Structure formats: structure tokens, C-alpha cells
Amino acid sequence: MIQTIVPTQPNCETIQWISICTLEDIYPNTGVCAWVNGEQIAIFRVVGSVNDTNNNQVYAISNYDPFSQAYVLSRGLVGDRNGVLKVASPIYKQNFCLTTGRCLDDETVSLPVFPVRIINGQVEVGVFAPHQENAEI
Amino acid sequence: MTAKKNLVVIGNGMVGHKFLELMVAKQNHQNWNLITFCEEPRVAYDRVNLSSFFAGRTAGDLSLVQPGFYQENGIQVHLGDRAVAIDRDAQIVISASGLAVPYDKLVLATGSYPFVPPITGNDTAGTFVYRTIDDLEAIAAYAKQCSTGVVIGGGLLGLEAANAVKNLGLNTHVVEFAPRLMPMQIDDAGSAILKQKIEALGVTVHISKSTTEIVSETGKLTKMRFADGSELATDLIVFSAGIRPRDELARQCGLAVGERGGIVINEACQTSDPNIYAIGECALYQNRIYGLVAPGYTMADVVAATLSNSATSQFTGADMSTKLKLLGVDVASFGDAFGRTAGAREVTITDTVQGIYKKLVLNAAGDHILGGILVGDASAYGTLLQLMQNNIALPPHPEDLLLPPRTGQSAAIGVDNLPDSAQICSCNNVSKAAICAAIREHHLTDLPSVKKCTHAGTGCGGCVPLVTDLLKSEMRKAGLEVKNHLCEHFPYSRQELYHLLRVHQIKSFDQLLHQFGQGRGCEICKPAVASMLASTWNEHILESQHLSLQDTNDYFLANIQKDGTYSVVPRVPGGEITPEKLIALGQVAQEFGLYTKITGGQRIDLFGARVDQLPQIWRRLIDAGFESGHAYGKALRTVKSCVGSTWCRFGVQDSTSLAIELELRYRGLRSPHKLKSAVSGCTRECAEAQSKDFGVIATEKGWNLYVCGNGGIKPQHAVLLAADLDKTTLIQYLDRFLIFYIRTADRLERTATWFNKLEGGLDYLKQVIVEDSLGIAAELEAQMQYLVDTYQCEWKATIENPEKAKRFRHFINSDQPDPSLLYVEERQQKRPATAAEKALL
Numbered sequence: 008m009i010q011t012i013v014p015t016q017p018n019c020e021t022i023q024w025i026s027i028c029t030l031e032d033i034y035p036n037t038g039v040c041a042w043v044n045g046e047q048i049a050i051f052r053v054v055g056s057v058n059d060t061n062n063n064q065v066y067a068i069s070n071y072d073p074f075s076q077a078y079v080l081s082r083g084l085v086g087d088r089n090g091v092l093k094v095a096s097p098i099y100k101q102n103f104c105l106t107t108g109r110c111l112d113d114e115t116v117s118l119p120v121f122p123v124r125i126i127n128g129q130v131e132v133g134v135f136a137p138h139q140e141n142a143e144i
Numbered sequence: 145m146t147a148k149k150n151l152v153v154i155g156n157g158m159v160g161h162k163f164l165e166l167m168v169a170k171q172n173h174q175n176w177n178l179i180t181f182c183e184e185p186r187v188a189y190d191r192v193n194l195s196s197f198f199a200g201r202t203a204g205d206l207s208l209v210q211p212g213f214y215q216e217n218g219i220q221v222h223l224g225d226r227a228v229a230i231d232r233d234a235q236i237v238i239s240a241s242g243l244a245v246p247y248d249k250l251v252l253a254t255g256s257y258p259f260v261p262p263i264t265g266n267d268t269a270g271t272f273v274y275r276t277i278d279d280l281e282a283i284a285a286y287a288k289q290c291s292t293g294v295v296i297g298g299g300l301l302g303l304e305a306a307n308a309v310k311n312l313g314l315n316t317h318v319v320e321f322a323p324r325l326m327p328m329q330i331d332d333a334g335s336a337i338l339k340q341k342i343e344a345l346g347v348t349v350h351i352s353k354s355t356t357e358i359v360s361e362t363g364k365l366t367k368m369r370f371a372d373g374s375e376l377a378t379d380l381i382v383f384s385a386g387i388r389p390r391d392e393l394a395r396q397c398g399l400a401v402g403e404r405g406g407i408v409i410n411e412a413c414q415t416s417d418p419n420i421y422a423i424g425e426c427a428l429y430q431n432r433i434y435g436l437v438a439p440g441y442t443m444a445d446v447v448a449a450t451l452s453n454s455a456t457s458q459f460t461g462a463d464m465s466t467k468l469k470l471l472g473v474d475v476a477s478f479g480d481a482f483g484r485t486a487g488a489r490e491v492t493i494t495d496t497v498q499g500i501y502k503k504l505v506l507n508a509a510g511d512h513i514l515g516g517i518l519v520g521d522a523s524a525y526g527t528l529l530q531l532m533q534n535n536i537a538l539p540p541h542p543e544d545l546l547l548p549p550r551t552g553q554s555a556a557i558g559v560d561n562l563p564d565s566a567q568i569c570s571c572n573n574v575s576k577a578a579i580c581a582a583i584r585e586h587h588l589t590d591l592p593s594v595k596k597c598t599h600a601g602t603g604c605g606g607c608v609p610l611v612t613d614l615l616k617s618e619m620r621k622a623g624l625e626v627k628n629h630l631c632e633h634f635p636y637s638r639q640e641l642y643h644l645l646r647v648h649q650i651k652s653f654d655q656l657l658h659q660f661g662q663g664r665g666c667e668i669c670k671p672a673v674a675s676m677l678a679s680t681w682n683e684h685i686l687e688s689q690h691l692s693l694q695d696t697n698d699y700f701l702a703n704i705q706k707d708g709t710y711s712v713v714p715r716v717p718g719g720e721i722t723p724e725k726l727i728a729l730g731q732v733a734q735e736f737g738l739y740t741k742i743t744g745g746q747r748i749d750l751f752g753a754r755v756d757q758l759p760q761i762w763r764r765l766i767d768a769g770f771e772s773g774h775a776y777g778k779a780l781r782t783v784k785s786c787v788g789s790t791w792c793r794f795g796v797q798d799s800t801s802l803a804i805e806l807e808l809r810y811r812g813l814r815s816p817h818k819l820k821s822a823v824s825g826c827t828r829e830c831a832e833a834q835s836k837d838f839g840v841i842a843t844e845k846g847w848n849l850y851v852c853g854n855g856g857i858k859p860q861h862a863v864l865l866a867a868d869l870d871k872t873t874l875i876q877y878l879d880r881f882l883i884f885y886i887r888t889a890d891r892l893e894r895t896a897t898w899f900n901k902l903e904g905g906l907d908y909l910k911q912v913i914v915e916d917s918l919g920i921a922a923e924l925e926a927q928m929q930y931l932v933d934t935y936q937c938e939w940k941a942t943i944e945n946p947e948k949a950k951r952f953r954h955f956i957n958s959d960q961p962d963p964s965l966l967y968v969e970e971r972q973q974k975r976p977a978t979a980a981e982k983a984l985l
Contacts (some may be wrong), residue, residue: 028956036664036692037699039956047955047962053664073205076979077708078964082696086666089632095667097696097704101669112592114602115190142154 022122022133030063030128038081038094040070043132047071048121049081051105052128053092066105067123069130072096073116080118149248151176151451152237154227154393159424159440160253161208166448168217176451178219179245181237183226184276184525187214192437192776197280198311200981206277230397232417249419251447252394252407256387256425258433261296265358270365271381274305283382287312288984290379294318296355296366297384298325303470305384306347310471311980316347317376319368321385323352329466329477333494334519337501341473341520344499350376354913381445387435389426402428411458413447421447434462438571445573463570467518467525473499474522479515479532480505488514491543495520502546504528511538526568526610534566559613568614569600569607575871579611583618591615630891631668634661638891640817642676651681652689671695672891675778678814679886680927682934684816684941685777686948697776700952701938702758707965707976710749710758712738713775714765715811718785718803718823719746728768736761738975745782747773747821752974754961759949762939771937774812778892780819783807784832788825788842796916797842799825802871806840809875812935813882816889816898820855834862837895838878843867847874851881854896863899866914879922881914 011087033052043050047070055062070078075098085105092105100115102111108118121134151167152748153160164180167173174512182188187273197206214221222239229238230250237245254808258273260266268851287293293309295302298320310316318325324335325342339349354371357382365602367377389406400408400416406428413421424440425433434440439462449457465478474647483490487508494501500520507514513532518525522547531538531545538545562568564577582588582597591608594615595601608887627633634657636644650656653673657665665673674693678685689898697703701708714729728917733740736757738750774779785803789795803823813819822831823840832855833839838962845868853862866877889898902908911917954962967974977985 022224023552032956034688034951036689040954042955042958047964050956075202075706075708077706078962079704079708080698082699082704082708084667084670084695085664085692086633086670087664088666090663092664093666098708100667112212114596115208116205 021135023135024124024126024131024133027132029131030065030125030130033065033130035063036085037093038083038085039131040078041067044134047078048132049083049094050123050132051081051085051094052130053085053105063125065123065125065130066092067121068094068103068105068108069118069120071118072098072101073118074099074101075112087142122143148175148177150246151178151249151251152245152247153180153251153253154237155179155253155255155390155424155426156180156182156184156188156221157253157255157424158191158208158437159255159444160251162441163251163423163444163448164219165213166444167451168213168219170448170452172221172452173217176249178217179222179247180219181222181225181227181239181633183224183240184278186277187221187223191275194274194277194280195311197277198284198308198983203277207319213965223354227393230393230420232397232420235431247419249451252415252420252422252426253424253444254390254393254426256389258301258383259386259388260383261355261385263355263358265360266383268358268365268381269363270360270379271358271383274301274308274382274384277366280308283308283311283380284983285692287314287380290314292317292378293380293382294376294378295382295384297386298322298349298351299328299384299386300326300466300468300470301387302384303342305382306342307471309380309382310345313978313980313984316348317378318342318347319350319353319355319376320353320372321352325349325351326477330475330517331482331503333492334475334503334517336499337494337496337499337519338473338475338815340496341499342471344641345471347471348849352734354623379761384949385424387433389428389433391426392545394422394426402431406433406752409443409459411446412450412456413443413459423447428530429459429461432461434464436462436464436466438462438573439464440623441571442573459944465529465570467522474518474520476518476525477516478523478525478529479513481515483515483519485514486848491546493546496874498601504542506538506542510542512536513538513542521608526607529570530562530566530568530610534563534656535959536561559610559617568610569598569602572599572602574598574600576614579614580618583615584622588615589619589624630672631666633663633665633669636660638672638676639888641673642887645673645676646680651677651683651816653677653693654689654949661813665693667695668891671778671905674698674814675814675816679883679931682931684936685938686942700755700758701772701776701942702753703776705751705976708962709751709965709976710753710755710764711748711749711756711775712753712761713743713749713773714770715773715807715861715953716747716782717807717811718800720785720800720804725768725770728765728770732764732768737974743775743782746784747775747782749775752976754954754965755925756953756959756961759943759952763943766937766940766943772812772939774938777812778815778817780807780813780815780821782812782820783810784820784822784836786825786830788823792825793830795825795842796844797825797847799823799831799840799842802840802847803831806875806878808930810882812938813886813931815882815886817884817892819895831855835859835863838862838881840874846870849874849877852895852899856894860894860896860900865906865910876925877913880916880924881909883924883927884912884920 033039035054038049038051048067049070051066052062070080072080082097085094093102095102108120110116174712188208227237228240235247258275293314294317295306296319298318306318324332325338356371357369359367367375369375384829391401391407394407407422409422409427415422423443443459446459467476471610483505489506492503500913503517505515562576566576568576580596588594601611609659670693733750739752741749743749783803783806785800788799818839821838822836824833826829833841834850835853835855839862847869848867849865850862851865854860966977968977
């Protein structure tokens with residue numbers, strides 16, 4: 008199936024939240040890669056500045072870089088282009104929007120995004136039922 | 145408000161999808177219920193680049209449909225459901241699954257099917273056509289048991305198919321009935337060059353071959369026979385011998401079709417039933433099928449415009465000019481490529497050495513282009529096409545258009561000479577006027593914005609150089625200077641920022657951004673500022689406040705490779721290494737299964753290390769006495785050397801000792817770009833010091849210092865800064881030179897480029913470095929001495945700190961390595977599997 012349908016307002020009842028790591032495990036303004044149900048998900052922690060780590064946002068997109076065909080996006084540099092939060096692939100430097108997965112340098116390319124949240128200092132990724140019984144962590 | 149009417153589109157290929165996009169773009173989905181039937185199990189994808197599917201692109205990569213596009217715009221897609229009948233009286237489309245959908249207007253975008261020649265055995269297992277992703281998947285699955293594959297058809301699609309077969313790793317043959325390749329587009333001479341180039345890539349080409357029989361033994365394809373009695377053994381055959389329009393629905397419901405197929409349309413793309421339109425390869429306009437995507441898009445635009453009442457545009461035939469990369473070879477054909485116009489004259493160039501063929505077809509007077517063919521180098525395509533389409537008079541020597549400029553002056557026409565109506569992007573039909581207007585109105589200053597705003601250059605990409613020229617021209621007219629700002633986050637050049645950072649004692653990116661920048665930073669400014677901080681304050685680059693600034697190479701202190709693993713290069717100062725250390729390196733490589741190669745800088749590169757292996761590898765290397773080689777950084781790499789006077793009978797100084805001393809002095813020095821160096825022990829120059837950023841050559845009296853040389857993309861000899869120096873003075877000058885470069889160069893500017901832009905050139909550089917004309921020599925030396933004194937091995941510091949070492953893992957929540965990494969063996973070592981190999985593994 009080609010199209011990944013991304014709910015803009017995830018229905019919490021159908022989402023199973025999987026705990027990945029603590030917020031502190033992710034350095035401010037960098038990413039990590041999580042293994043969730045056989046999928047590689049890049050999770051980014053974005054803060055206002057290194058000295059202001061209270062205001063945290065987390066974002067999750069696929070870790071797969073379609074241009075290099077390598078699973079590397081969690082290792083890209085986080086920043087913004089005209090205010091749009093994005094990560095630059097470490098291989099060929101294409102940029103992907105952290106909120107939509109859209110490639111900012113090639114409109115034909117878009118990556119899946121995943122629900123992600125911080126609960127009591129834990130970073131959790133949401134997956135859709137009915138896979139919950141096999142959740143490999 | 146009136147009820148919405150039904151608009152049904154049969155076929156969700158490239159053209160059918162383009163039509164829906166255009167309807168949405170024209171806000172027409174507000175007035176129509178858009179419904180489409182797609183017989184394939186997936187929505188529209190890029191058929192033009194189908195062969196890239198075997199080069200690793202997935203079905204998802206090839207998709208043309210933005211995720212959510214159909215849902216968000218309320219378009220009903222009947223996926224995997226084929227329309228099987230049209231009832232024109234009742235205005236209903238019937239589908240294979242039994243749906244009956246009423247329509248007010250109907251668009252047929254059913255495309256074409258591959259023609260399979262009537263050859264005995266053409267339905268044998270192992271024969272395929274090449275049209276859909278399903279076809280490709282079937283070919284890939286079958287190819288696993290094959291070693292040889294043949295493509296029947298040497299046209300445009302046949303060569304694309306050959307590329308796909310080659311990407312699967314099969315011995316590839318192309319069999320063409322005509323006496324040349326691409327008979328519709330290029331002539332015999334062009335075909336000869338194309339054949340030569342394709343055969344050099346390992347694809348065997350057979351021309352003037354008529355296949356008479358496909359032979360199988362025990363149900364398995366084994367060979368094919370030709371009319372001339374010869375045979376060719378093969379395991380797999382792909383037919384790519386042309387296309388035929390899919391007009392069976394039109395025939396079933398009684399629409400007019402052409403003698404040889406194709407749904408007859410008029411200028412409005414209407415069929416013989418005014419409520420039914422046909423677009424793309426299924427449509428026949430003036431007895432002609434247009435088998436390229438651009439005319440199909442034009443037809444889609446005509447119908448979308450008609451149905452939105454926005455404009456009465458017409459389809460009046462299309463230019464079949466085309467530029468492609470087939471098996472990596474540029475091929476272009478445009479206008480009257482075969483010189484069929486009465487009185488037409490030709491200018492041709494054939495270069496069988498470089499594999500280039502260029503032909504211009506001119507009018508009888510020789511002052512206007514009618515058409516042409518380019519093989520091997522199609523860079524002139526955009527310009528030539530513009531000259532033809534706009535009927536521009538040629539310069540006195542039309543042959544200059546095919547050759548590099550003879551007097552330093554380009555014969556190519558400037559974009560300013562093109563009329564506003566000139567069609568720049570033929571894929572998306574964008575005119576010069578539209579591009580210029582977009583640049584002016586939206587204040588565009590870079591190519592990606594122009595592409596995004598106008599769609600020019602987003603198809604085949606052939607017009608990108610022209611679009612770039614238009615952008616530059618418009619910016620010049622608007623009086624915009626080409627800014628040297630670091631990026632959108634800092635309105636300063638690197639040199640200005642470096643100055644600010646030192647004067648204001650700024651020690652972090654956040655502080656610099658807060659005081660002198662805006663936004664959050666990006667992949668351009670973050671590593672650049674990290675480098676400036678390192679070459680000023682020399683804190684460990686992985687201190688937490690610098691961590692998020694580092695490019696992945698600096699973040700993991702290793703060089704990222706194409707598959708996401710890293711390479712490891714320990715420092716081997718001057719290229720001198722003990723047998724014990726060499727053995728230790730070999731043992732580490734063996735233990736961790738690393739591909740091993742000698743570098744050009746007299747070191748050893750170990751490839752294929754996973755992030756989780758890096759700290760273990762480095763613990764072993766550090767125990768064996770190695771330290772970081774900084775191959776990952778924009779920093780000093782190596783100081784190469786010859787053995788010098790110690791062993792060599794010609795050597796006049798001990799070049800190895802000096803090289804080691806210099807490498808240890810400047811190791812880890814962060815700079816705007818990488819720095820390479822070498823020391824030669826005599827004028828024979830075996831260490832190639834004159835191709836380095838700084839090089840030293842021994843003389844009878846001391847050392848000659850050369851600077852600003854370069855190998856790489858644009859080789860340049862270094863210039864002699866000072867001669868016959870003693871070692872102390874040599875190091876003094878080098879300290880000054882390096883810090884002066886670090887302070888004043890642009891981001892990613894090597895010393896050679898920096899020198900070429902330096903006002904005053906070599907004389908000025910000598911004044912600053914040797915004569916201290918700016919009075920900053922002491923300060924430059926002091927900064928270097930500080931950096932030398934505060935050096936630390938980045939790897940040693942990292943593995944000694946468990947907090948820093950913790951980051952070296954692929955998954956934050958699992959200890960397993962990246963499961964996508966796959967290797968094959970080549971010459972007794974591992975290498976990454978290609979995408980085609982991965983598909984088979």
C-alpha cells in the first residue's frame with residue numbers, strides 16, 4: 008500500500024502507546040531511532056534552546072531516507088527553514104518537515120509520521136491497533 | 145446551490161492523475177464529484193522512471209500521489225477495480241466488481257498496453273512485458289533463477305527495460321528489428337555512438353535482428369531464433385516493441401476509433417460523444433498517438449480548463465522533442481531530427497573517442513534550427529530547443545553551438561534574448577514570462593523556491609540550467625546582490641560571524657543565534673558555527689552544548705557511508721607505522737569484519753563499522769596506541785611524506801620527521817574545510833606537496849613552503865610563500881597562515897578557492913604572513929599555540945566518558961543493530977549489497 012494515512016487528530020482509543028525511552032535519553036535538538044513493531048522510527052526532541060530545556064516537543068517520522076535508501080534520518084541535523092521544523096538527511100542533505108514528513112526539497116516525496124508524546128518524562132510512540140499483542144520492544 | 149455533477153475518470157495512470165490534480169488546482173472539485181477507476185492495485189506512479197524500481201526505489205517512492213490527496217479533496221478512488229463497460233444512453237460506467245456509476249462527463253485516460261509481436265512461443269513462461277509495477281515484480285521474481293535476459297525492442301522503452309534487466313544483475317541483450325537503436329528518434333550515426341556507449345556498459349546490442357521463434361525446453365525458456373538463422377540463449381525475455389492504445393471500452397460503446405486503434409479526439413480532446421473526453425496515450429489526434437507524458441499532460445490541462453469554464457484552450461498536436469538518460473547515456477532528439485524538410489542542411493559532429501554525436505538540422509539558408517540529435521552530451525538541448533521553438537536567427541557559425549567556445553565567448557544565447565512566450569519547461573508547460581513573473585512577485589532568490597512556485601524544472605530537469613539563468617538575470621535586474629550570508633539564520637558572512645564570535649567571547653551556538661541570528665539554525669550554520677567555536681575555544685566537540693550542532697560524522701567521530709555505517713581512520717602521522725601497529729589494525733579489522741583499504745593520505749581506512757561497534761573498535765585501537773585521525777572532520781587530515789634523507793639516496797632533508805612533527809602539531813585543527821599537507825625530502829617531490837593546502841619541499845638550505853594547492857575537483861598547484869626556511873620560521877609562518885585562513889575563509893572553502901578570491905593575491909598573502917603588514921602575526925601565533933596546547937584525542941575523551949559513549953547505538957530501545965544492513969563478498973572482503981542484490985537476498 009502506498010499511501011500512509013496519517014490522522015491529524017489521533018483517536019486515542021485506537022492507539023496503543025509504547026514507551027520508548029526517557030526524555031533525558033534524547034539530547035536536546037537531536038534525534039534517536041526506535042524499533043517499534045518491526046519499524047524504524049526517528050524521534051526528535053526539540054527545545055527552545057539548550058539552556059531552556061523545559062519547553063520540550065517531540066516529533067516522530069520514519070527513519071528511512073528514501074534518497075539514500077538507508078535508515079539514518081534520526082542522525083540528521085535538526086533545524087528550521089522559514090520557521091518550518093525539519094531534519095536534514097546526513098547522507099545527501101534533503102530536508103524533511105518534522106510535523107508532516109513532507110520533503111521540503113522534493114514535493115513528490117513524503118515520509119510517514121507517527122503519534123508521539125511525553126508522559127511523566129517518558130517518550131511514547133503511538134501505534135494503531137490491532138498489532139498490540141506482538142509489540143516488540 | 146445546484147447539485148454537484150459526476151465526473152468519472154477511467155484510468156489512474158500518470159495522465160489520469162494529472163487531470164485530477166489540475167481539477168483540484170482549478171478549484172473544480174467544488175463543482176464536481178470526482179470519481180476515478182484504477183485497475184491496478186496502486187494509485188498513479190511514475191512510469192517514466194520505472195527502471196529505478198530495480199535501482200532501489202520502492203513502489204512508494206515512485207508514487208505520484210501526495211499522501212492524503214484523494215481523501216482531502218473528496219475524490220473517490222476505486223482501486224483495483226476496472227471499468228468494463230460504458231452505457232452511453234444511460235450515462236453509466238460499469239465496473240468489474242459490479243459498480244454502476246452514473247456520469248455527467250466522462251474522461252478516458254486508459255493509456256496503452258505493450259505490443260507483443262506475433263512470434264511463436266511469445267507466451268512461454270519467462271516472457272514478460274514492461275509497463276506496470278506488477279510487471280516489474282514478476283520480472284524480478286523470475287530473474288532470481290536466471291543469468292541472461294533479453295529485451296526485444298531497442299526503442300526508448302526497450303532501453304529503459306534493458307536498464308531494469310541490467311539492474312537485476314543479468315547479462316543483458318537488446319534485440320532490435322530496425323538497423324539502429326531508437327529508430328524513431330535518432331539516425332544511424334547517433335545510434336552507432338549510442339550502441340558503442342551502451343555496449344561499454346556491458347549490454348550487448350543486436351540490430352537488424354528479426355526474432356522468429358522463442359524456444360523452450362521442458363516448459364522453460366532456453367533460447368530465441370532469428371530470421372537469419374542465428375540463435376541467442378536466454379533465460380528471460382522482455383517485450384518492449386511499442387505500445388498500442390487501450391481503446392476497448394471506446395470500441396464497446398461505439399465511439400469513433402482510428403484504423404490502427406486509438407480513440408479519435410478533436411482539439412478539445414472530445415471523442416465522438418461530446419460528454420466523453422479521451423486524454424493521453426489512448427487518444428488519437430489527427431491520426432497520431434502521443435506516447436510521451438508531456439503531451440498527455442497538455443491534454444489533461446485542456447480538458448480540465450474546459451470543464452472549469454476557465455479558458456478555452458485547445459490541443460493542436462505536441463512537440464515530440466525529448467531528452468532522456470538511457471542507461472546513463474544522454475540522448476536528445478528534437479524537431480525535424482531527420483532533416484525531412486525540403487532543402488534542410490546539416491551540421492554534425494561525431495566523436496567516437498568520447499562517445500559524443502551532435503547533429504543540427506538547419507533550414508536552407510543555414511540561419512535557423514529545424515531540429516537536431518544529441519547523443520552522449522545533451523547539455524545544449526535546452527538552448528537549442530529554445531532557438532528552434534522561438535525561431536531565433538543563428539550566429540554566423542552555427543557549429544559553435546555544438547562545440548566548446550573557441551574564443552572564451554560562449555555561442556549560446558543568453559536567456560535575455562528569449563521572447564517572453566518561450567516555453568522553458570516543456571514537461572509542465574511553463575513559459576519564460578511565467579517564471580520571471582513568479583521570481584519578481586514572490587521575491588524568489590533560490591532555485592528550489594522557483595521550482596516549487598512554478599513547477600518549472602520538476603519534470604525531466606532538462607531546463608534547470610535555463611531556469612537558473614533566468615533567476616540570476618531577474619535578480620540582477622532587481623538590483624539584488626548575491627548575498628554571502630551564511631544562511632537564513634545569520635545575516636552575516638562566515639568571516640563576519642567569526643569576528644563577532646571572537647570579539648564578543650561567544651562560546652555557544654545558542655548565544656550566537658540569540659545575539660546575531662534568528663530561528664533555530666540548520667544543517668548549514670550549525671556545523672559551521674561548531675567549527676568556529678572549536679578553532680577558537682577548542683572545547684571537546686561532543687560537550688553537551690555543542691552536541692546538537694555536529695554533523696553525523698562529528699557526532700559519531702567517524703565517516704558515514706552510503707548505507708549508514710561508518711568508516712574508521714586512525715591517525716598514522718606522516719604515514720609511518722610500526723609492524724606491531726599494522727598487525728593491530730589488521731586484527732581489529734578482522735575481528736569486526738571491516739572492509740580495509742589504503743587511503744591516498746598514507747593511512748588505512750576500515751569500512752562498514754556500525755555505530756554500536758565504534759566505541760569497541762576505538763577501545764582496541766587506543767590500547768594499541770592509535771588516536772583519532774579526524775578523517776570525519778573539516779580538520780587537518782594528513783601530512784604525507786616520502787622517506788627523505790634517512791633512506792633515500794636523493795633526499796636532502798629528513799622529510800618524514802618533519803611531516804610527523806607537523807601532523808602532531810596541527811592534528812585536530814578545525815577549519816572551514818578539510819586540510820591536507822605533505823612534505824617532500826627533495827625536489828623530486830614524491831610526496832606531491834604542491835597539490836596540498838600546505839606543502840613543504842626540502843632544499844639544500846632548508847625548507848620551501850608552498851600554500852593553497854589542491855587536488856580533487858579542480859587541481860591547482862600550490863604557490864611558493866617563502867623559500868629556504870629553517871624549521872622554527874617554517875612553523876611560525878604555518879601557524880599564521882592557517883589561522884588567517886580559518887578566520888577569513890567562507891564556509892566549505894578550500895585554501896585554493898580562498899586564495900583565488902584573495903584581493904592582492906600572493907603579494908598580499910606574503911605581506912600578511914611573512915612581513916606582518918597587518919600587525920596580527922603574534923595574535924595568530926598565539927591562537928594556534930592555544931589550540932595546540934589544548935588538543936585532546938576526541939576518541940580517547942569519548943570512550944573514557946561513559947555518558948558520551950552511551951550514544952553509540954542504532955536503537956534507543958533495543959540492542960540489536962540496524963537490520964537493513966546487508967553485505968555480499970567481493971575479492972575476499974565485504975561490501976554493501978546493491979538494491980538489486982538486496983531484493984534477491
